[in-house]
Amino acid sequence: MSPAVRHGAMRAGNLAAVLGELDRRGPLTRAALAEFTGLTKTTVSKLVAYLIDAGMAVESGTVRDGERGRPGVVVRLSGHRVAALGLEINVDYLAGCVVDLSRTVRLLRTQPVDNRAATPEDVIARLRELASALLVDAGELGLSVAGGMVALPGPVDRATGAVHRAPNLGWRDVAVTETLDLPLPVVVDNEANLAALGELWFGSGASLGDFLHVSGEIGIGAGLVVQGELFRGAHGFAGELGHVVVSPEGPACRCGGSGCLERYAGQDALLAPGEDLAGLVARLRGGDAAAAAACERAGSALGVALTSAVNLIDPDTIVLGGIFAPLYGWVSAPAGRAMRERLGQMRRRVPTLVVSRVGADAATLGGAGQVIQRIIADPGAHLVMLDATPSSPAR
Amino acid sequence: MSPAVRHGAMRAGNLAAVLGELDRRGPLTRAALAEFTGLTKTTVSKLVAYLIDAGMAVESGTVRDGERGRPGVVVRLSGHRVAALGLEINVDYLAGCVVDLSRTVRLLRTQPVDNRAATPEDVIARLRELASALLVDAGELGLSVAGGMVALPGPVDRATGAVHRAPNLGWRDVAVTETLDLPLPVVVDNEANLAALGELWFGSGASLGDFLHVSGEIGIGAGLVVQGELFRGAHGFAGELGHVVVSPEGPACRCGGSGCLERYAGQDALLAPGEDLAGLVARLRGGDAAAAAACERAGSALGVALTSAVNLIDPDTIVLGGIFAPLYGWVSAPAGRAMRERLGQMRRRVPTLVVSRVGADAATLGGAGQVIQRIIADPGAHLVMLDATPSSPAR
DNA sequence: ATATTTAGTCCACAACTTAGACTAAATCGG
DNA sequence: CCGATTTAGTCTAAGTTGTGGACTAAATAT
Numbered sequence: 001m002s003p004a005v006r007h008g009a010m011r012a013g014n015l016a017a018v019l020g021e022l023d024r025r026g027p028l029t030r031a032a033l034a035e036f037t038g039l040t041k042t043t044v045s046k047l048v049a050y051l052i053d054a055g056m057a058v059e060s061g062t063v064r065d066g067e068r069g070r071p072g073v074v075v076r077l078s079g080h081r082v083a084a085l086g087l088e089i090n091v092d093y094l095a096g097c098v099v100d101l102s103r104t105v106r107l108l109r110t111q112p113v114d115n116r117a118a119t120p121e122d123v124i125a126r127l128r129e130l131a132s133a134l135l136v137d138a139g140e141l142g143l144s145v146a147g148g149m150v151a152l153p154g155p156v157d158r159a160t161g162a163v164h165r166a167p168n169l170g171w172r173d174v175a176v177t178e179t180l181d182l183p184l185p186v187v188v189d190n191e192a193n194l195a196a197l198g199e200l201w202f203g204s205g206a207s208l209g210d211f212l213h214v215s216g217e218i219g220i221g222a223g224l225v226v227q228g229e230l231f232r233g234a235h236g237f238a239g240e241l242g243h244v245v246v247s248p249e250g251p252a253c254r255c256g257g258s259g260c261l262e263r264y265a266g267q268d269a270l271l272a273p274g275e276d277l278a279g280l281v282a283r284l285r286g287g288d289a290a291a292a293a294a295c296e297r298a299g300s301a302l303g304v305a306l307t308s309a310v311n312l313i314d315p316d317t318i319v320l321g322g323i324f325a326p327l328y329g330w331v332s333a334p335a336g337r338a339m340r341e342r343l344g345q346m347r348r349r350v351p352t353l354v355v356s357r358v359g360a361d362a363a364t365l366g367g368a369g370q371v372i373q374r375i376i377a378d379p380g381a382h383l384v385m386l387d388a389t390p391s392s393p394a395r
Numbered sequence: 396m397s398p399a400v401r402h403g404a405m406r407a408g409n410l411a412a413v414l415g416e417l418d419r420r421g422p423l424t425r426a427a428l429a430e431f432t433g434l435t436k437t438t439v440s441k442l443v444a445y446l447i448d449a450g451m452a453v454e455s456g457t458v459r460d461g462e463r464g465r466p467g468v469v470v471r472l473s474g475h476r477v478a479a480l481g482l483e484i485n486v487d488y489l490a491g492c493v494v495d496l497s498r499t500v501r502l503l504r505t506q507p508v509d510n511r512a513a514t515p516e517d518v519i520a521r522l523r524e525l526a527s528a529l530l531v532d533a534g535e536l537g538l539s540v541a542g543g544m545v546a547l548p549g550p551v552d553r554a555t556g557a558v559h560r561a562p563n564l565g566w567r568d569v570a571v572t573e574t575l576d577l578p579l580p581v582v583v584d585n586e587a588n589l590a591a592l593g594e595l596w597f598g599s600g601a602s603l604g605d606f607l608h609v610s611g612e613i614g615i616g617a618g619l620v621v622q623g624e625l626f627r628g629a630h631g632f633a634g635e636l637g638h639v640v641v642s643p644e645g646p647a648c649r650c651g652g653s654g655c656l657e658r659y660a661g662q663d664a665l666l667a668p669g670e671d672l673a674g675l676v677a678r679l680r681g682g683d684a685a686a687a688a689a690c691e692r693a694g695s696a697l698g699v700a701l702t703s704a705v706n707l708i709d710p711d712t713i714v715l716g717g718i719f720a721p722l723y724g725w726v727s728a729p730a731g732r733a734m735r736e737r738l739g740q741m742r743r744r745v746p747t748l749v750v751s752r753v754g755a756d757a758a759t760l761g762g763a764g765q766v767i768q769r770i771i772a773d774p775g776a777h778l779v780m781l782d783a784t785p786s787s788p789a790r
Numbered sequence: 791a792t793a794t795t796t797a798g799t800c801c802a803c804a805a806c807t808t809a810g811a812c813t814a815a816a817t818c819g820g
Numbered sequence: 821c822c823g824a825t826t827t828a829g830t831c832t833a834a835g836t837t838g839t840g841g842a843c844t845a846a847a848t849a850t
Binding site for chain 1: 399400401402405408410411412433434460481526541543561604605617621626627628629630631632633634635636637638640641642643644650652653699700702706707708709710711736737738739740742743744
Binding site: 792793795796797798799800803804805809814815820 | 821822823824825826827828829830831832833834835836837838839840841842843844845846847848849850
């Protein structure tokens with residue numbers, strides 16, 4: 001639980017403290033870094049030298065902080081060497097991206113494919129091709145890709161890198177990491193979880209505080225971010241907002257229960273038979289009363305489910321993503337009304353509803369961002385991997 | 396976020412690693428400690444000497460681990476010097492306890508009082524008397540009390556030590572820590588949270604994994620323990636199970652909403668007018684059909700609310716405490732049935748329902764346990780306080 | 791031009807942990 | 821009963837990392 005602290009760990013911890021400060025506060029002089037971390041100037045200088053040598057930081061210009069005195073050399077996070085790979089398998093597309101250490105998106109590609117029609121092996125083979133092409137292109141940009149993350153639409157076993165069941169893909173027990181077999185460390189995670197992280201790093205970001213990110217697709221999932229970290233629950237199944245009970249005597253759900261949120265606000269409940277999301281939005285824009293009523297009903301149900309979620313989890317903000325992003329204008333009002341009615345008297349502040357600012361790539365980007373996050377949290381571990389590069393850090 | 400690591404922190408971290416290992420695995424030899432922590436025998440010896448000098452550990456006998464070789468000296472956590480104070484203010488009683496470092500309950504006292512009839516100042520003055528008496532008695536036992544925790548029936552601001560509103564007591568904006576004014580560091584927390592911790596350390600314990608502890612009193616609260624730590628939410632209001640929506644069109648609730656769990660399974664919904672809990676249990680034992688039906692209804696509603704909670708939070712186990720402990724035989728079956736129906740198909744394992752093994756003192760004990768936990772997590776910080784003792788540790 | 795202020799480096803030293811030699815105390819085998 | 825073997829724990833010299841204060845560098849103020 002509390003691992004032993006050796007000298008190496010002390011070093012690693014301080015390296016992470018410096019890099020983390022650069023990540024959180026932006027470019028800083030060594031003097032400012034010393035102030036914020038509480039380390040001495042000497043130590044900060046040594047650590048910064050190490051980071052610069054590893055290609056994780058660069059000096060960039062000088063700035064005067066006060067009125068007089070020698071100007072400081074500004075050090076900032078560098079994206080020129082270290083990067084991470086984000087991949088996503090979804091029902092009707094594959095996607096991949098490369099994000100560098102400064103969380104700049106360097107490459108982003110999407111491939112529309114009907115993955116329900118293909119075998120898992122074929123889908124994964126196609127993803128491998130996409131990933132390999134991205135790795136080659138990243139190499140040409142001078143980037144060294146330290147790790148990858150695959151987003152999947154279903155609960156995953158993160159230890160083994162396998163999906164037990166992905167109902168929307170029709171997959172059962174597929175060993176994704178193993179089959180994908182890329183030449184770098186790859187981890188898998190749930191799409192809803194990674195989409196929440198995507199919103200954190202590529203959307204509204206830290207201004208959200210602790211937030212619940214609702215990613216409605218066919219099912220309705222949610223990712224909870226607490227103190228900048230995902231909350232996963234004991235078995236990684238936390239955030240199943242779609243099966244929160246809205247009305248115990250409601251319509252039967254595929255989960256075996258009845259009156260789950262999914263039956264009121266899932267894609268199947270909103271779209272007319274054969275219709276797609278764009279069609280629904282067109283009808284809403286055209287003033288179709290039936291469509292508006294369906295959204296009203298879905299929004300209220302969402303508000304009820306979110307009320308339960310807020311009572312249990314107490315987030316600062318709720319971000320509506322997935323299909324609820326384009327429908328935001330029609331569902332957020334009834335949802336917000338339901339929440340205010342039910343929560344207003346007990347709490348000083350009812351969580352704010354906001355729309356997701358990242359599009360369909362939230363999970364892909366979030367996955368790559370998560371890898372970057374881990375590098376920043378432990379730069380020392382990743383320096384070893386980069387030792388093969390020309391200018392190796394001095395012992 | 397990631398504080399700088401200095402030499403002192405390294406020391407403190409290793410001290411915590413050793414003490415934590417002793418807490419988790421029980422008595423161990425220095426050799427075993429070295430193995431488990433990954434530190435060398437030399438370092439472990441030094442740290443153990445420090446802990447023994449501080450009165451946090453003692454040697455006790457020798458045991459042979461293997462077949463041959465010199466027997467090791469067993470070191471175990473010692474409760475003879477360091478202790479913590481747990482206090483509780485509730486509607487109809489005050490309680491206090493002293494728990495030592497080995498989590499043995501050394502003193503425990505309860506005082507039945509109607510606290511709704513008195514002013515907050517009078518209640519807190521009476522609590523101060525109770526606490527002072529406990530501190531004196533602890534001193535006579537040779538214990539040095541390092542800190543205290545006050546459990547309150549309502550949401551608290553842990554930063555300032557104040558309650559904003561405690562509806563069951565009729566309190567508004569009471570600065571508890573400040574008014575109590577004890578000669579040791581005191582923190583306040585929510586009763587439901589601390590009851591969950593009480594179950595962790597003085598009840599079924601670590602075998603529960605991540606668990607949700609339901610503590611039904613007048614309202615229905617819940618504490619969520621994840622990886623041995625409380626989950627509090629962004630503002631400390633997480634776990635408000637009582638206002639999870641069971642049926643959106645249900646009866647109006649004092650919170651402004653309708654169909655909250657509290658209206659189906661709260662004390663007011665279960666007890667006949669003027670009846671107390673013992674009376675209800677007597678009726679149930681006597682086979683009263685109306686009472687059984689009320690419990691059946693409450694149990695089902697609880698199952699529905701817990702279904703939502705499990706979907707969102709994904710715990711291993713759910714512990715029923717508070718009024719649900721004596722009613723366990725009557726409510727657990729319908730609650731479990733509802734959960735299995737609604738969760739069975741999606742999850743490999745539906746969380747187990749168990750009854751709380753700690754009684755009414757769960758919160759009082761949990762509070763003291765929390766203080767002990769903090770001492771074990773950072774023994775170095777508390778050594779300073781004990782430096783006044785006769786044999787001060789060698790530099 | 792000189793004083794003052796702030797940034798960053800250098801160097802001796804201090805705080806830990808480590809590695810491995812060494813001592814202590816048990817069992818095993820003859 | 822004595823020496824070989826095994827395991828526990830201590831001691832000492834050395835290694836790694838951070839610290840504190842002196843020192844150098846580069847700017848503004850007077």
